Amino acid sequence: MIRCWRLDDSRQTLVLGSQHDHLAEVVYWGPRLSDQEDLTTLYKAHVLDVTGGMLDQNPELSICPEATRTFPGQPGMSVREQDGTPLLPKFCFAEAVEEDDALTLIFKDQDDVLTYSARFAIDGQTHVIEAKAWVDADRPVHLHWLSAPVFPAPQSSDEMIDFAGRWCGEFQMNRTPWSAGMRYRENRTGRTGHEHFPGLIVPCRGATNASGHAYAFHYGWSGGHRMAAEELPDGRRQIQFGHATRVELQAKTHFATATLYAMFSDDGINGCAVAFQRHLRDRVVTWPDPERPRPVHYNCWEAVYFNHNLPELKDIASRAAALGAERFVLDDGWFGNRDDDTMALSDWEVDPRKYPEGLKPLIDHVHAEGMSFGIWFEPEMINEDSNIHRAHPDWALGGEDQILGRQQKALNMALPDVQEFLFDRIGKILSDHEIDYIKWDHNRVLPSPDASQTRGSYALIDRLREAFPKVEIESCASGGGRIDFGILSRTHRVWLSDSNDAHERLKMQHNAAIFLPSAVTGSHVGPRECHTSGRVYDIRFRAWVAAQRHMGFEMDPRELTDEEASVLKDVTTWWKDNRHWMNRADILRLDSSDPSTIAEQQLAEGGSRFVVFAGRAGTSSQIAPRPLRLTRLSPDAMYRIELINKEDAPELSRGTPLLKSEGLVVSGAYLMSHGLTLPWSFPDRMWVLEGTRL
Template sequence: MTQTWRLDDTRQTLVLGARGDRLAEVVYWGPRLPEDEDCATIVRGGDIDVTGGMLDVNPELSISPEATRTFPGQPGMVIRGEDGMPILPKFRFARAEETPNGLSLHYVDTSNGLRYAATFELDPQTHIIASRSVLEADRSLHLHWLAAPVMPAPQMSDEMIDFSGRWCGEFQMNRTAWSAGIRYRENRTGRTGHEHFPGLLVPCRGATNTQGQVYGFHYGWSGGHRMIAEELPDGRRQVQFGHASRMESKPRTRFASSTLYSVFSSDGINGCAVSFQRHLRDRIITWPDASRPRPVHYNSWEAVYFNHKIDELKDLAAHAALLGAERFVLDDGWFGMRDNDESSLADWVVDPRKYPDGLDPLIEHVHGLDMTFGIWFEPEMVNPDSELHRAHPDWALGGEDQILGRQQKALDMSNEAVRDYLFDRISHVLENHAIDYIKWDHNRVLPQPDAAQTMGSYALIDRLREAFPNVEIESCASGGGRIDFGILSRTHRVWLSDSNDAVERLRMQHNAAIFLPLVVTGSHVGPRVCHTSGRTINIRFRAWVAAQRHMGFEMDPRELTEDETAVLSRVTAWWRENRKWMGRADILRLDSPDDAVIAEQQLAEDDSRFVVFAGKADTSSQIAPRPLRLTRLDPAAMYRIDLVNRDDINHLSRGDTLLKTDAKTVSGSYLMNHGLILPWSFPETMWVIEGTKL
């Protein structure tokens, strides 16, 4: 008996099959198959031959590979009884539940008292396949590893692309050649982490940003993950994602993976990126008011740090409002005795020394400038020098002799009393002040990985969201240390990096857009001399890099010269005029012929217009700019193109090129097959080109 199941959208087909009553495997995933394709033949067609030195039959690469099937690679789950003895599951088919776009497969292991379910949901609009595994048992078990449903990787692929990073250097792309064995990455820091973003791309041979077949994966979990990309001895390849191993510290009778988001693209990395961007924006984030335009931010951190003086803060707010800011966010330093990062975390009471009349005078001033008000919290952390830690040292996670991080410990978020305390303190601030935004920070890794910590944090955020549905929340963790679809199902914005260096931001934003749309990606204009890199960057480049995403300012605006004020005001006004359609646009990475130029095209949802941002991060190896090809345009249509920042052309750009004088009209075919020749420029220059379909 052969069992088959099939899910389709306009782009792709996913076929699962099984021989007899064993676990199903993904036997086909790729371009859409004809409606009359015989899926049973697909199952047989996937059989590979055997020869000397092999088993008589190749074990299936199932959705949860089993050691009891003599599977030669990493199994889909590793479990032990409470006595510590390993349990080797042997599942048999129980039932299947099918919906027009979904499938749930259920299996049982009667001898071990186990039940396993794998669910798949294919979104026909975003093309994302959301899958999840659940394991249940008749008795308590210790879980070492549970993979989300295992997906195959193509053999016509030479490399895989995953993402690493560091503080102020997030979303760095790593390319690793496929070879026999495994690419094993595990984040055990207890949060998503700068170091191991839970994403993977598998491009087929010849794929680029704009063309070719690419498979994309993202694991939506905030507590540390494990990724396995393995090539078996017989050449087959598997991709596994799950929580970091041994994250469940206590025996239980039920365990579940988080959601694995997978997608197939036939038009390069951009096909994956657009699916992830749209799915996050339209399916995962729950907006308090989706119709409200994203406001221009002002954040106080790099202007004052802990040195809060109410008159100075009011002055900063007034200057920010003149530049076009619409939200003022009061960062760290407003509570307890918080004059540095050594004290007062968890003492969420307004500091009477800095705010003798409370926060209301500042909030009322900000509102009088037609800005809303946001505030900083770091709820999951505590300083040893705090009233809470002195009263409840047992509420801290980890041992007494643990290494501190930023002079702080983590609170035990699995403790209901801790969550109740934090809810009461945060609620008191929100109930008594007109606050519509929280910057929620997480500035240290955990002393030990524990899934219960993440689930406790989720529970607190969920409770606050229910109590204060109109308050937006930004996920920040020393910048980009907690960015994933799990936290973003509870929040509305991410602070991509603590680096406001526009050169570094240009690269980070370009890579992060594979997963994140504009509306969630905070990007701020920092000080003239960057506080994290020491680099001095001109205002034009800083402003346009911030305008690529959810724009804001994070510096002392009083340092700006008259020219800098004019430039920043002009760019901010441009962003405000365009943010509505850009917020729904697809961010498309362009294949740049010049390694020094990092370019993207933001294409409107209705294809009626686009904007190209072409940032020069370094000195070019050639003397003259090469044509930059655009993508996803109508080849038969005519487009009016115009260089927005023509005034930024410098004296060494001496030629009479198409974009330098006025708007031009060319075809989509020309733009995609020849491309735009940009004016010559120094490094740290951004060209901004608008296109309108005629």
């Protein structure tokens, strides 16, 4: 008997099928099919031929490939009895629960020990498929590996794109050709990680940012993941995502994956990006006040570091407000005897040496300047030189001989006493002060991976969110070390990188936009000389790069010249004037003919306006700039284009392109087929263009 099911939106169709009561497999995923399609025919057409040297029938590439069915690749599950005996189930169909836009499939193994369930839900507006799997056992068992529901990868793809990185160099794209065997990536650091962002893009042959077919995946879990992209000997391909292996340390009767977010795009990588951006912003993040404009941040870290001094901080706050800041964030150094990074983590009480009257005088001053107040915590960490470690050394995760990270250990977040202590200490600070924002940091990897650590951190954040529903939280982990949809279902902003180097930020923001919308992506104007790279950048470049996302400042405003302060105020004012639509705009990566140009187009809902940021990340090989083609415009509509920072043209830009003197009105067809010819500029400069549909 063949059973089939389908899920549809206006863009795509997902068809699953099962024969002989075996686990279901994806038999079609791609452009929307006719409602008249015979699904049984599709299932039969999906069957592969066999030839010499093969089994007499190809094993199913199911949503959880089983080792017991002679599957030649990576199985979707590995489970053992408590004595170490492997469990090798053969799952048989038990039930299908069909809802509007969702499907749950349930299978039981022949020994009635394990029950496997998988749920698929398709969002008709964002075009994202949410897939999740779980296993129930009739007695406690050990889980080694469980994949989220397995999807096939397209045969028409020549390569896959995943993401690597490091501290101050996140979201670097890797392109790996498909070949026989497996692309295997596993993050065992206990957090999402700079090194292995849990995302994958599979473009079909010929796909670009703006055109062609592409598939995309993101695993929404903050505790480390495993990804396997495998080409089987017969040529079929599978994509597996799940928790890192061996992170469930206790025998249990229930295990579940996180949500795997997947989608098909028929307009290139941008189609994947827009789906992720909208889904995260509108479905995953829960905003305390959705109507509140995203405030311009000021963070004091790179101005004072640990040297907190009330008169100095008041002066800095006043200067930040004069530049346009609307939220002041007090960073590390306000608590315990925290004079450097070797001491006081977990002693979450205000330092009376630095703040003899508490935080209230600073908060009152910040409020008087028209700004709200935020504060830094690193709740999951502890220094050995702290009152709490001396009182509770058993609260630290890992052995006494472990290698420290930033002079600190991690707290064991699975312990109820630890969660209770942190809730009380953090809750008291939030209760006693008018605070609307937490910068929640996580500055070291764990001594060993443990899924219960992540669940404990989630539980603490969830409890604080419930108790203080108006407080926003930023996820920071040495910058971009904990960015995923799991943490963002509990937080509202990410600190993309500890690097405020505008050149590096330009590249990172470009790649991160495949997954992250502007509204959650913090980007700050750093100091003239970047503290993490030593490079020196013009204030215009620094300001415009920050204005691409949720804008803020993170430098000592006392270093600014009058001209620099004027430029920063002007760009900040421009950002405030446009944030109401930019925070809901689609960020579209442009296919630049010049590899030295990194450009994006932020297109408003409805398409009535857009802004183009064209960053020069290097020196062109040719003399004159190549035209920059735009995307997703109406071909027959006319658009007015204005270069809003034409005064930034250097003296060596000696020609008379029309954009340097006045706006131009051209068709969408011209902008998408020929493109805009920009003025010449130095490297590490940004051109900013506004477009309006007439």
